[in-house]
Amino acid sequence: MTSKRIALSSDHAAIELRQKVAAHIASLGWEAVDVGPTTPESTPYPERGAEAAQLVASGDCRFGIVLCGTGQGIMMAANKVKGIRCGVCSEGFSARMIRQHNDANMLSIGARVVGESLALEIVEAFLGAEFEGGRHATRVDMIKALEA
Template sequence: MKIAIGTDHAGFEYKEKIKAFLTAQGHEVKDFGTFSDAACDYPDFVFPAANAVASGDYDRGIVLGGSGNGEAIAANKIKGIRCTVCWNPLSAEMARRHNDSNVLSLGQRMIEESDVTGIVQTWLDTPFEGGRHQQRIVKLEA
């Protein structure tokens, strides 16, 4: 799978961990930055990652920050993006199963480091259910 990833300084540590995790599994990962923990603005890195997914160049995206909320807001400004903030495997499963989430937003200050790759793996592995949920996706896209 081709995955775009981007973060601000507050998610830098987890971004590096997730990038290594995904690469080890054979995924193609494009890192849109940031490339250090120096203070910066999340839209500068979230918009390019989300645009890469919206354009179809990447299958999915992962964005990070302190809480994940601002990053999700930014990503969802882009047509075709369904970015969900997830904090545990169940929230990640439901984001995919019911919402066909194509961008995952994670808050480094909200999630234990030991839990982050499990959340990512669940989100990657869970298919969209379709059915009654498809009509909602159509409404979001309209």
């Protein structure tokens, strides 16, 4: 898949960081498909995570990036959508490894866990990595089989 579209969403706790991530990915040549809230009223992270995940699962977007306070809840919701492999990362090494070893198609970040510059580094590590295949492909196939 060669799409340069990234589904982007958050709950109310991560609006500001999500908007900074959107601007950053645009500067890297990606198109942000932002389906997150724009006002600070409480919004449920399960709905926000699922909406972004459905865009990725459908093939409309190549990747997804979701954010909430810790990154955990929205990641759990995204992973309930068939075909999604989303990991929460608070540093670049893990973001790179979930792409290289797990063929992750979504990244989750905790806006109350990492600052802006680190979040942007995490995004770059995720987007800059490629799935290595090989022995990792067998394990990813095992994860896919769990959905069946």
